[in-house]
Amino acid sequence: MKSIYIYGASGHGLVVADIAKLCGYEKIIFVDDGKNIYPSFEDIKENNHIPIAFGVGNNTIRSKLFEKAKNCDFKIVTLIHPNSVISSSVSIGEGTVVMPNVAINANAIIGNAVILNTSSIIEHECKIDDYVHISPNVALGGAVKVGKYTHIGIGSNIIQCIIIGENVIVGAGSTVVRNVSDFKKAYGNPCKVKDINE
Numbered sequence: 103m104k105s106i107y108i109y110g111a112s113g114h115g116l117v118v119a120d121i122a123k124l125c126g127y128e129k130i131i132f133v134d135d136g137k138n139i140y141p142s143f144e145d146i147k148e149n150n151h152i153p154i155a156f157g158v159g160n161n162t163i164r165s166k167l168f169e170k171a172k173n174c175d176f177k178i179v180t181l182i183h184p185n186s187v188i189s190s191s192v193s194i195g196e197g198t199v200v201m202p203n204v205a206i207n208a209n210a211i212i213g214n215a216v217i218l219n220t221s222s223i224i225e226h227e228c229k230i231d232d233y234v235h236i237s238p239n240v241a242l243g244g245a246v247k248v249g250k251y252t253h254i255g256i257g258s259n260i261i262q263c264i265i266i267g268e269n270v271i272v273g274a275g276s277t278v279v280r281n282v283s284d285f286k287k288a289y290g291n292p293c294k295v296k297d298i299n300e
């Protein structure tokens with residue numbers, strides 16, 4: 103029986119587990135360091151013959167789980183929902199999850215442990231760095247760049263060629279028409295930009 107660990111038994115983890123099943127994994131084993139009903143990473147770390155994927159939506163936490171699994175030589179799985187549409191020229195990193203109805207167009211580059219959530223559109227030549235979360239119904243125009251740890255909120259639109267830095271949050275339903283630098287929060291239409299802790 104084909105087994106997989108899903109590290110993080112959150113609501114997001116449930117969605118990841120559904121995709122894993124559609125990708126042919128018959129036995130889902132949740133791993134969670136904070137919930138006693140599941141084994142912790144410490145319990146499973148010697149069993150690195152079973153592949154692993156990540157079920158945590160928080161970008162910083164997901165990056166730490168990814169590094170832990172990598173350091174213990176786990177095979178890190180990239181899960182792609184069969185109802186996504188992906189150009190053959192796209193590259194997708196390890197530990198990334200592509201959810202239903204996602205479209206990724208020509209020459210886009212997607213990093214490690216990224217979440218491309220339901221119905222997001224990643225246009226041609228976009229570059230999405232590691233540990234990014236692109237929420238449901240987001241549209242990125244052509245050649246948009248998104249830096250590490252950034253979260254693009256649900257239903258946002260980003261026009262072509264925009265550069266969004268690292269550790270940025272783009273608020274739900276925002277329209278981004280100018281570049282956004284690192285550690286900013288940007289929301290509204292057109293979005294206003296503030297320091298992340300403002």
Ligand SMILES: CC(=O)SCCNC(=O)CCNC(=O)[C@H](O)C(C)(C)COP(=O)(O)OP(=O)(O)OC[C@H]1O[C@@H](n2cnc3c(N)ncnc32)[C@H](O)[C@@H]1OP(=O)(O)O
Pocket residue numbers: 219237238254255256271272273274275276287288289290300
């Ligand atoms: C499957 C999934 O669930 S995926 C997850 C999807 N989740 C998201 O996309 C959430 C994205 N996060 C947001 O949009 C948040 O509201 C943030 C990060 C933009 C702002 O959060 P905070 O800094 O905590 O702002 P806060 O809630 O205090 O609101 C501050 C002001 O901004 C306004 N505001 C907050 N978010 C937005 C937004 N997305 N667009 C426009 N205005 C907003 C508030 O109404 C408030 O206005 P007021 O001062 O006039 O009352």
